[in-house]
Amino acid sequence: MAKRLPYKTGFFVCIVLVLLLMFKIYKDGDRFELQKIVGGSEVYLYNNEDLFHRLIRGNSSLNSTILDKVISRLFISPQSTFSSISTTDIKKFLDQKNVIISVLVPKISEQRRRHQKLIRNSVSKNFTLVTAYWDLGTFRKGSAGMFSTSLYKKWAIAFRYMLNPLVIYTDSLEFRNHMETIRENLSFCTKIVYMNRTNIGAFQRVGKIKEIYEQPNYPKHYPNTVNPAYAAAQNAKYNVMAETYRHGLFNTTYYGWIDVGYFRDLVNAKDFYVMVVPPDFDPTRLAFNRMNSYVETSDPIKVFRDNMYWVGGGMVIGEGKVIDEFERFYQRAVDFFLDLKVMNSDQQVIYSIYTKKGRQALKPEIEIQPYLPKPPGNAWFYLGFLCRNVIKII
Structure with a gap:
């Protein structure tokens, strides 16, 4: 017959489980979901600095299409908090996050040029x-x-x-x-x-x-x-x-x-x-x-x-x-x-x-x-x- 836990010990275990559950909910709430089907799986990315580690390091499994999508979301789109910072500042920012700058910065520059061209072409001519x-x-x-x-x-x-x-x-x-x-x-x-x-x-x-x-x-x-x-x-x-x-x-x-x-x-x-x-x-x-x-x-x-x-x-x-x-x-x-x-x-x-x-x-x-x-x-x-x-x- 299974041994019953003392009341105080059981209460303590419950408290720990609740705290762990709350922590998980908090962390899950701190991420966004990038839904892109790659090999039949969804990719989940965190919106903090861990995002850069997951995307840019050499062992990243994300293809260039997903990378472009994330770059647009982070650095190009009007909704981004990084959309107005300069290329120099981006380099400094990413260097602090220990990511491969040679991979990301050219991508950002390329996307910004493309984005600016789209904007110019969309401006009313009449x-x-x-x-x-x-x-x-x-x-x-x-x-x-x-x-x-x-x-x-x-x-x-x-x-x-x-x-x-x-x-x-x-x-x-x-x-x-x-x-x-x-x-x-x-x-x-x-x-x-x-x-x-x-x-x-x-x-x-x-x-x-x-x-x-x-x-x-x-x-x-x-x-x-x-x-x-x-x-x-x-x-x-x-x-x-x-x-x-x-x-x-x-x-x-x-x-x-x-x-x-x-x-x-x-x-x-x-x-x-x-x-x-x-x-x-x-x-x-x-x-x-x-x-x-x-x-x-x-x-x-x-x-x-x-x-x-x-x-x-x-x-x-x-x-x-x-x-x-x-x-x-x-x-x-x-x-x-x-x-x-x-x-x-x-x-x-x-x-x-x-x-x-x-x-x-x-x-x-x-x-x-x-x-x-x-x-x-x-x-x-x-x-x-x-x-x-x-x-x-x-």
Whole structure:
């Protein structure tokens, strides 16, 4: 008959077994599975330094296909924490891990060249995006709270994987440096214009806007009718879009304005994406995101004072020649409304232009193509997500 263990000894053995089991679960949880059928078996690799020992040493049983896959995961793909380190740093890093550098580093360099070529070939050849950040300090925006440089810098991270020519205008050295870092791997299709904003026509009207906002009983809508520089910044988007086209910075057919914070919900996404012209786009018009019903009989003065809007200004798309023509017209419209002692953001300018009274006074020759948002998602950002196509770079 089997001898029974004393109670204390049995309890101690149970504790040891539980601890061993917990340790095994912990270690198993610390590895990832690379599913690649080689000779009918799956290969399991640890995500710590043991990974390098298993892969690179001369006795590794992994073939070159699996090695390429692991290199891509560790050093090339956007999801990798090592993807941005230099070849020199990789050599130092791997030397510390005692792996065969002569095997791995050339592989990494080769894969990076291939990866960069794929990225270049995936960049849009016909659609340039334009954005801007003008340092207005920290300001209140409606009920959304306070907006600051740090917030815009956080939102701008979403531009890291945009595979379109991108032109950024700014008067902030801090933001310029931030964007240089974000677009470092896409510098060949990025242009940052660091400038004094007073050189832009819209900002030369700040004094007139300020006088209007200081009128007794002029409605306060934060920041649209409170901060003259904010209103000028919204009008300036048409200046910089047209300047980008006129200077032929990337010489594409289509150009689009996109707010720095447009893809604020994607700052943690690590997918490459390319922006394309929306379906059924009429190249004789400008595409906007429709936010409210259009009422032709609305009074332009009321539109400005009551903060009414028809389309959103977060994204604007048009053919280069159309944007050029529209910008010249738009600035005349702004001056027309300034003479009427009203101003607000570009959303109110656009709405007022296309009212019955606005058409009679200004005679616009370029029409708007409003895209009606469809669920799900935030209606304000519908047009941008309609244009956004995820690209797999392998």
